[in-house]
Amino acid sequence: MSFRSIGVVYRKELTEALRDRRTLISTIVVPLLLFPVMSVGFASVASMLVGKVKEETPKVMVIGGADSPAVLASLRKTEKADDKLDLVPAADNWKAQIIDKDVRAVVELPQGFEADLAQQKDETVKIYIYGGELKSGIAANKVEKHLDEYRDTVIKDRLAAKNLPASVLKPFEVKQQNVAPAEKVGAAAIGGLIGYMVILLCMTGAMYPAMDLTAGEKERGTMETILSSPISRTDLVLGKFSLVLSASLATAALSVTSMGISFWVADHFHAFDLGKASEDTLHLQIGFGAALSVFLMALPIAVLFSAALFTIALFAKTYKEAQSYLTPMTFLIIIPAVAAMLPGVDLTPKLALIPILNVSLLCKELIASTYHWNYIAIIFASTCVYAAAALFIAIKMFQRESVLFRS
Amino acid sequence: MIEARDLCKSFQDKKRGTICAVDHVSFTCRPGQIYGLLGANGAGKTTTLRMLATILEPTDGTATLCGYDVIEAPEKVRANVGFLSTATALYPRLTAQEMVEYFGRLNGLDESTLKNRVNEICSRLDMDSFRDRRCDKLSTGMKQKTSIARTLVHDPPIMIFDEPTLGLDIMTARTITAFIRECRDAGKTVIFSTHIMSEVEKLCDTIGIIQSGKLLTEGTLAELRAKHGEHDLEEIFVKVVAPHYVSEGTN
Incomplete structure (x- = not known):
């Protein structure tokens, strides 16, 4: 060598x-471009759209209720601007109006509703919605909120009538309190996504050079030219492979840097504040240590991808043929990378040996600055072994005439 | 000097089984001479020359070039060979000069030697006007000159040309044939393959006729005329090849 x-x-x-x-x-x-667009752009747009929908006053039709003025008054009551409902008179084609999105929800109050409540009879108020439609869902939630308030008033009145305190029905409160640091909360929310993106970009970065340096070279007729030079085929593979690896690592490095900067910017401008209380807002800052660890874990996976893509593309005679071989590879890589994002999928000793899935799961933990050194060692070592095997196969394939001169 | 001894090459084909492309071919090419390998399409010329250039490995037999064995020391063989064919294209995104420099470096030339050598070749081949232009922007003639410069950059003692004029216009083809003569005059060992009789008649000191992977006859043009009782090379070729000829589609 x-x-x-x-x-x-x-x-x-x-x-x-x-x-x-x-x-x-x-x-x-x-x-x-991908990370800034995804984080700042997408989150800002999503936040803006959801906020806009929440601020809208939905049209809600009320069926019945002529004998229940207090309920109607409760539905009309507006304490906050975004609680407001635009009540429209009942119509026979109410179903069509929901489907046509003329009204967002329809509330059906049973006949003699208030009288029945006074007699403490069981009653059901129905809310008809367009299932799966965001604006309809939000309208239904607002209606429910108004009805809940009215129900609380009814309960209070009933308890007062029997001289019972309100705490009879609610002897204790239940409250969730987050104790995890802000960056861990953010990491739990998007850590899996970052691992997935880094892995995917490592592959896309390696894909085009791998095709260009193998099938592209055959297609352009330069393979025979280079093979007639005195360089050994092992050196030739290693030179070409180094370039594919550089491209993959450059993509990984740029994506990690870009994601760090874009999440900082997103956090700074509260792009992830979806109208929640300030203490619940996601803080998606990624520390330098976390970004560096993600990049280090991306190293062996970049070697694995570079060698594997190089070997597969080497079998193709043309760039187009190489594309048809490598495109299904994207799905093979996406599946384990996406699996890491599924809820409840966490690192175990067995999962730590599954290529791609292991790195993706580890990235989730690294972003949260959680360092399980035993897992890190297993994953780094196993990925290095897979990468070395892939590189060895690449070198062997480059020695085979049937691969280089396939006809 | 090139010495081929019982060179054989067979390929495996899923439908046709084992195909013997070159079958016990032996010949010798001497310095300062041009050896012409004459054969129809699919006769085994390219495979033979690719084995000499160590791009393919013989399945049996061997060859030595400048005393180096093609199986035992392929890298040393390639360091002593300039290989040119219509299949040896240029890197489209490199300039003509970068292309020549790349091969100079691969042949182990140091930077100062390389610089002098590139300047000398570019001036000799009249390449100065386009040496900084990318190869994908060059005309066919310019590309051929760049290919020649690429094969000459390390001044190899042996030149192998595989159908170098195939598909070229007459003016570009003449540049190549003139270059082949120059190589012989410079004392290099030259072997080239073709199926164009006129090129062989004009250029070759020794002619070998190959068909179905076998070297059927060889000698100087005068020797072949005497041996086969024909004056015209085309008649000699047909007379030698006809009993062995199998058209390409038959296989």
Whole structure:
């Protein structure tokens, strides 16, 4: 093995890669833009849209209620601006109006509702909605809130009539209190997503150079040219592989940096404050240590992806053929990466040996600044073994005439 | 000097089984001479030359180039060979100069030697006007000159040309044939394959006729004329090849 030869090949491949628009887009532009767009952009837009919907006064139709003026008054009562309901008169086509989104919800009050309540009879108020429709759901929630308040008033009156205190029905309060630091709360919410994004971007960063340096070289007719030079095939593979790895790592580094900056910006401008009380607001700051650990864990996975994609693309005769081989690979990688985001999926000794899933799960913990050193060691070592095996196969495949000159 | 001894190459094909592309081919090419390997399409010329250039490994037999064995010391063989064919393309995103420099570095030239060598070749091949232009922006003639410069940058004693004029216009083809002659005049060992009779008649000191992977006959043009009782090389070729000829579609 000659480091000089590997360096010569690497320098040449780097020069070509920096002149290739596709490689530049997948390596630099995508990671730099994806995280800011996802975090600041998406969260701001989502926050804005949800806030807007909440501020809207929904049209609610009331069926019945002519004999229940107190309930209607309760529905009309407005304590806060976003509690307001726009009550519309009953119509026979109320179902069609819900489906056509002319009204967001319909409340059906039983006949003689207030009289029945006075006699302490059981009654049910129905709220008809457009299932799965956000605005309809929000309208129904607002209606329920008004009815809950009215129910509380009825209960209070009944207890007062029997000279009982209100605490009879609520002997104690239950309150949830968060004790986890802000960054851990944020990490629990989005840690899995970050691992997933880093893994996916490591792969997309390696994908285009891997195809260009193998199938692309065959397609352009330069494979025979380079094979006629005195460089050994192992050195040639290592030079090319180093470039693919660099692209993958550059993508990972840029994505980790970009996500750190964009979450800081998002946090700074309260992009994740979805109208909650300030103590419940997600604080999505990622520390330098967490970002560095995610990047370090991305190292062996980048080697694994680079070698695996390089080997697979080597079988293809053309760039197009390589794309058709590598596109299904994206799904193979997405599945374990997404599995890490599922609720309740946490690191276990067995899961720590499953490639991709293990790193994705670990990233979730690293973002929360939780360091299980035994898992880190197992995952780093196992991923290194997989990566070394993939690189070994890549070198072996490059020696095979049936792969290089497949016809 | 090139010495091929019982070179064999077979490939496995899922439908056709084992295909013998080169079958016990032996010949010798000497410095200062041009050896022409003449054959129809699919005769085994490219496979033979690829084995000499160590791009393919022989399944049996061997060859030595400048005393280095193609199986035991392939990298040393390649360091002594300049290989040019229509299949050896240029890197489109490199400039002509970068392309030549890349191969110079791969051949172990140090930076100062490389600089002098590149300047010398660019000036000799009249490449100065386009040496800074990217290869994908070059005309066919410019590309051929760059390919020649690429094969010459390390001044190899052996030159292998695999159908170098295939698909080229007459002016570009003449540049290549002139270059082949220059190589011989410079004392290099030259072997080239073609199926164009006129090129062989004009260039070759020794001619080998190959068909179905077998070297059927070889000698100087005069020797072949005497041996086969024909004056015209095309007639000699047909006479030698016809009993062994299987059209490409038949297989």
